[in-house]
Amino acid sequence: MFAPPSSRRLRIFGAVTVITLIATYFHLRPQWEFEYRDYYEGVTGYFSRPVYDNTLYNQGNERLVHKQYNTSDPCARFPNTDGVLLVMKTGATEAFDRIPTQLLTTMSCLPQNFLLFSDLEQQLGPYHLYDALSEVDELDKARLSDFNLYRSQQECVVSQKSCIDASAERQNAWNLDKYKFLPMVEQTWRMRPGYDWYIFAEADTYVFWANMMYWLKKQSGLNPREKIYLGSRSFVSNRPFAHGGSGYILSRGALKHLVEKHSNLTSEYTQKGTQECCGDLLVALALDEHEGVKVRQTWPMINGEKPTTLPYxxxxxxEPILTMHHMNAEEISTVWQFEQTRKTDRILLIRDLYESLIAPKMQETREHWDNGSDDVCYINPDPAAQERADGHARDRQRKEEEMSEVEKVAWKSPQNCAKVCESEISPEDADDKEKQRDRNCFQYRWHNEVCCTSKSFKMGEPKPKPEDGSSKAKWTSGWYMKGIQDWIDAMGECTEPAWKIPEL
Known part of the structure; x- marks a missing residue:
């Protein structure tokens, strides 16, 4: 029996289609097979994938980051965050400046495992910001002057920026901020109970989630059922607390007991807030006074610095890095991009931040720049110059009888100041790795006949040019690049991450 012509044509068309698909597959297959390290170079414009030049790629970090940045699947390397909740605090005067970048970067990969708190109930696209102060007693809000800004925000009938001058209200915002901490802790447990770990952070805090999850779930050995309070330890009047900007972590055991056993925390510590500086201190006081729980030191992994101010x-x-602080929107985006384009998925160390983000930008000197050198200072001995120097520099002065001949004249010029680090290790000891590892002078800063050096190296920040053009008033910073490289070579490779064991 013969098939009708239409049926034969259909079979022929189908066969040709199959052959074409097979040929296409074998033609494209070599382009789909690539090693991990060549991923970004191998990706082309197929299927309109968004691939861009990596703006972090620079001379000096070619072996560390990819040349191109593929944004098609930003969460491909993001860890499983089950059991962990991020609680982020901001303020109404800054929320729309800071939170969007967080939502576009790391928080875009959190499957709604976060809460946003402010001092005003707000809506940012699909994301809700809860008023942490909503449950503070109305009489306290009315009588305490620290709540003046809160009332002004509530009365604003247009955008907050139209009503509030954020720069002028900076101190008032700070005064109001301390009352948000404990109410936020209480509301978090009631809204999202049962998580293993609660990470409390500021809107300018960056969380390295891959490191964080590996540490909490595999490395730390900590049991979330126990009462645990982790952070970068600071002190006020000898009372320890976890610095809020660096971020702090509460276990399920700590949060559950604190909130469920003490229902009046907000009212109790609102009054105490009038006598204390900071809300993160109030959290520490509540945990200590009611649960006997003190902060466990987790610095430098939980850190209050950022890549340009970290003291390398x-x-x-x-040491692995878990958090950083004082990150503006551009810096958050930059570090997120760095995490996305690293050529490895191993634990990210502080060293990696330096080698990838800072080292390519380092140079011998920068004018109108402050690199933060302040460990040891040398000041013009003239009484007028001593009076002119700030108190911190005077406190860090080396005693004259302890100075070398180079140090005695370091205050005279930036060039003299630079020689302090250069002369620390004699030429005959230049190959002594132990002496290089013990180096205490890596960089300097000169300003107004004050020379200060540092036992670490960091990038720092620009300073304005002096209005009168005075050479003495100009800020000059320098780095002893040979000494830095000698120290790095003497340290060798970081064979294992130096995880911090949280200690009391």
Missing amino acids: GRNHWC
Whole structure:
């Protein structure tokens, strides 16, 4: 029996289609097979994938980051965050400046495992910001002057920026902020109970989630059922607390007991807030006074610095990094991009931040720049110059009888100041790795006949040019690049991450 012509044509068309698909597959297959390290170079414009030049790629970090940045699947390397809740605090005067970048970067990969708190109930696209102060007693809000800004925000009938001058209200915002901490802790447990770990952070805090999850779930050995309070430890009047900007972590056991056993925390510590500086201190006081729980030191992994201000060197090198603070929107985006384009998925160390983001930008000197050198200072001995120097520099002065001949004249010029680091290790000891590892001078800063050096190395920030053009008033910073490289070579590779064991 013969098939009708239409049926034969259909079979022929189908066969041709199959052959074409097979040929296309074998033609494209070599382009789909690539090693991990060549991923970004191998990706082309197929299927309109968004691939861009990586703006972090620079001379000096070619082996560390990819040349191109593929944004098609930003969460491909993001860890499983089950059991962990991020609680982020902001303020109404800054929320729309800071929160969007967080939502576009790391928080875009959190499957709604976060809460946003402010001092005003707000809506940012599909995201809700809860008023942390909503449950503070109305009489306290009315009688305490620290709540003046809160009332002004509530009365604003247009955008907050139209009503509130954020720069002028900076101190008032700070005064109001301390009352948000404990109410936020209480509301978090009631809204999202049962998580293993609660990470409390500021809107300018960056969380390295891959490191964080690996540490909490595999490395730390900590049991979330126990009462645990982790952070970068600070002190006020000898009372320890976890610095809020660096971020702090509460276990399920700690949060559950604190909130469920003490129902009047907000009212109790509102009054105490009038006598204390900071809300993160109030959290520590509540945990200690009611649960006997003190902060466990987790610095430098939980850190209050950012890539440009981290003091690279001893204690800031082979340690993994979990959080950073004082990150503006551009810096958050930059570090997120760095995490996305690293050529490895191993634990990210502080050393990696330096080598990828900072080292390519380092140079011998920068004018109108402050690199933060302040460990040891040398000041013009003239009484007028001593009076002119700030108190911190005077406190860090080396005693004249302890100075070398180079140090005695370091205050005279930036060039003299630079020689302090250069002369620390004699030429005959230049190959002594132990002496290089013990180096205490890596960089300097000169300003107004004050020379200060540092036992670590960091980038710092620009300073304005002096209005009168005075050479003395100009800020000059320098780095002893050979000494830095000698120290790095002497340290060798970080064979294992130097995880911090949280201690009381």
